[in-house]
Amino acid sequence: MSNTGTLSVVATPIGNLEDITLRALRVLKEADYILCEDTRVTGKLCAHYDMTTERRRYDAHASARVHKEILADLAAGRHIALVSDAGTPGVSDPGVMLISMARAAGARIEAIPGPSAVTAAVSIAGLIGNQFSFLGFVPQKKGRQTFFAELADYGHPVVLFESMHGNMKTLEALDDLYPEAELRIGRELTKQFEEMITGAPVDILTILMNDQNKQKGEFVLIFSMPKQ
Numbered sequence: 675m676s677n678t679g680t681l682s683v684v685a686t687p688i689g690n691l692e693d694i695t696l697r698a699l700r701v702l703k704e705a706d707y708i709l710c711e712d713t714r715v716t717g718k719l720c721a722h723y724d725m726t727t728e729r730r731r732y733d734a735h736a737s738a739r740v741h742k743e744i745l746a747d748l749a750a751g752r753h754i755a756l757v758s759d760a761g762t763p764g765v766s767d768p769g770v771m772l773i774s775m776a777r778a779a780g781a782r783i784e785a786i787p788g789p790s791a792v793t794a795a796v797s798i799a800g801l802i803g804n805q806f807s808f809l810g811f812v813p814q815k816k817g818r819q820t821f822f823a824e825l826a827d828y829g830h831p832v833v834l835f836e837s838m839h840g841n842m843k844t845l846e847a848l849d850d851l852y853p854e855a856e857l858r859i860g861r862e863l864t865k866q867f868e869e870m871i872t873g874a875p876v877d878i879l880t881i882l883m884n885d886q887n888k889q890k891g892e893f894v895l896i897f898s899m900p901k902q
């Protein structure tokens with residue numbers, strides 16, 4: 675493959691549409707087309723900034739044919755931007771397969787950094803020390819028990835993603851296994867009702883059960899075992 679084509683991996687806002695870089699806006703406007711996890715979600719961002727770049731669907735279920743067409747466009751020298759619904763593609767988001775295939779084929783790949791739920795949560799969590807591990811989304815079925823059991827092996831905070839539908843079950847599991855754990859939960863980050871809820875698992879469960887509105891949204895969980 676010719677290396678004249680470029681795949682731009684573009685970070686987009688995780689909530690507040692103002693959290694996008696000037697470089698990201700320029701790249702999205704200049705690209706031949708944008709690969710989107712959901713064209714409707716990206717469409718809101720494009721409309722907000724008057725961007726008319728063509729949008730095409732690309733998600734975790736993209737077929738071999740779709741990948742072949744994208745690689746062919748890169749070989750022809752086209753400039754393609756890759757975004758996810760929110761945050762940085764490839765970080766617990768679709769894009770890893772395409773990025774790997776494009777790199778193997780010789781395409782130019784560039785990072786357009788920006789918003790990240792991980793760093794946003796850590797920045798306001800007040801963690802002591804400079805280490806943490808990011809484990810992505812909590813498994814919903816296979817490997818779930820092992821995943822929770824291994825959290826105790828980390829000697830520093832662990833950052834997890836959880837959805838609205840799985841958050842209460844995860845908190846219940848953590849309360850069963852680690853009632854003494856220290857949790858910080860970032861909710862609605864960068865949005866109007868952003869908050870960081872802290873406490874033991876049972877404390878946070880109580881807060882969320884008493885206010886169902888706090889059970890909505892995407893969550894970043896930061897798990898720590900108390901220092902001995």
